């Protein structure tokens with residue numbers, strides 16, 4: 073920094089003093105940024121509150137302390153979830169004199185009994201934030217605890233205690249916890265719990281743990297044809313019962329579904345599964361970990377996919393069906409009705425909403441546990457095995473045929489236009505299994521790492537130099553004359569604007585991979601602007617993605633984890649690394665990671681996560697896209713400001729398993 077900056081009369085720093093630096097206390101951060109804790113403030117987020125409380129009751133049941141749970145929806149959007157478990161502790165907490173443990177749990181983030189595995193073995197809860205978040209986002213919360221034949225209650229509003237814990241007297245026949253809450257309309261506006269959705273949630277939990285009975289109640293005014301006022305769920309057959317119900321009368325490829333349960337070695341937990349292949353079906357999948365739904369699947373999913381794929385290939389070998397070696401997991405899974413539920417210790421999820429399981433050991437545990445059972449399923453009845461193999465091979469043939477067609481199309485498209493590919497492009501061989509991807513990377517050094525980290529068959533690399541032209545404020549001529557843009561357009565092969573035909577796109581996925589810093593974000597924005605304006609169809613068809621390189625690597629002893637951003641880092645420090653001395657390395661750029669790290673964290677489809685770029689609904693049509701580009705990247709900053717004001721709340725991280 074040059075000296076003369078300090079010369080002369082200092083300019084006023086205005087109002088920027090200690091009073092402008094805020095420290096959010098207690099549950100205030102949750103109310104300020106609910107999205108960080110429950111993924112937004114939409115319908116899904118609202119119902120997530122119910123899931124958090126129900127998960128706690130389920131954890132109590134899975135740990136063997138509760139056998140009954142009651143879910144009751146009342147008028148006024150009031151939901152009550154009761155269990156007959158041990159009851160949240162009510163004695164004074166040693167670290168917070170004068171406060172009941174109940175109060176600490178309800179009003180402090182990261183307080184819980186599930187960190188050490190002492191009070192719970194395989195719980196769905198692990199961060200110690202669930203019920204405090206519910207409390208923070210509720211207009212009113214009342215918790216009743218029946219412990220040691222005494223009844224206690226405490227009430228809260230928007231995260232604040234309304235009074236000390238009260239002792240209400242003896243209650244000889246009751247035990248457990250009842251949490252009753254009304255979500256805050258300041259946060260969720262007038263969104264209401266959907267009875268059908270809660271009914272389904274309650275029911276699915278009963279399938280996931282055969283040892284629990286779940287009772288459902290709702291106010292008469294909320295009942296409907298699909299949702300009775302009262303119901304009781306108990307399914308001794310677990311997932312197999314659930315699958316049987318879902319399949320109903322439909323005819324399946326195999327006369328019996330593939331179902332079972334298996335303990336993992338060394339008390340590491342267990343897995344339960346139920347799979348059927350109905351004829352003419354698109355299929356569906358449901359993944360769970362410790363009874364928490366993980367809609368985006370994850371490592372337990374990988375385990376099942378591997379077991380089924382390897383099992384069928386081996387069965388093909390046994391029955392001398394040579395081509396069976398080319399079967400992929402998608403060939404086996406597509407069209408299947410698949411349910412998988414694991415119980416493991418100390419699970420890791422991608423985020424607080426637990427949409428995806430990331431515990432690495434789950435893949436191996438599940439694969440090993442299921443593989444033998446599947447082999448027996450296939451060979452125990454050869455006709456059944458052959459029927460399934462036949463069906464899966466048909467799907468494989470269809471896939472290979474379509475792939476060949478695409479290849480031919482791609483080549484003809486390239487030839488017909490006599491396109492030369494840009495010199496900087498390192499193309500993939502394209503004949504690999506699965507699908508092709510182009511990584512657009514910033515700078516030659518990152519390009520070099522990416523080249524070493526890639527899968528040569530499916531992944532192509534195009535390095536671009538620094539900030540490309542902002543196409544939103546450039547004339548058509550200027551765009552045409554720009555070398556970087558010309559390279560990009562050539563590499564895509566699908567033409568631009570009116571001539572853009574995504575069928576000719578040379579890759580299945582286009583992935584923008586820039587550094588996790590401000591410059592990187594700027595470059596990514598410029599690239600997205602390019603795609604929005606010049607190739608909107610490519611975006612609309614879902615081909616465009618953002619890579620998510622990590623910003624930090626955290627290490628304590630032998631354990632290492634990557635963190636996407638500061639929030640993720642804080643989360644890891646509070647959970648996985650709690651109480652440990654952590655070494656934090658910050659990646660200044662992609663070029664700094666060695667190829668193995670880059671592969672693992674950002675490029676390998678098995679371990680990375682991507683954000684799919686989508687168009688907000690109101691901008692879906694052609695005119696809309698033009699308006700969007702103009703608002704975001706055009707010359708008028710006021711438009712940009714308005715846009716951000718209007719859309720800040722619907723940022724949707726569409727993490728996909730791509």
Ligand SMILES: Nc1ncnc2c1ncn2[C@@H]1O[C@H](COP(=O)(O)OP(=O)(O)OP(=O)(O)O)[C@@H](O)[C@H]1O
Pocket residue numbers: 124128129132155157158159160161177183184185186196197198199200201202203204205249
């Ligand atoms: N129904 C219940 N019965 C007994 N203890 C409970 C119950 N609900 C909550 N608790 C206790 O309160 C703690 C905090 O719960 P909270 O929902 O905040 O977090 P968590 O379940 O530990 O983790 P996560 O944030 O992942 O949900 C739990 O760890 C448990 O010790």
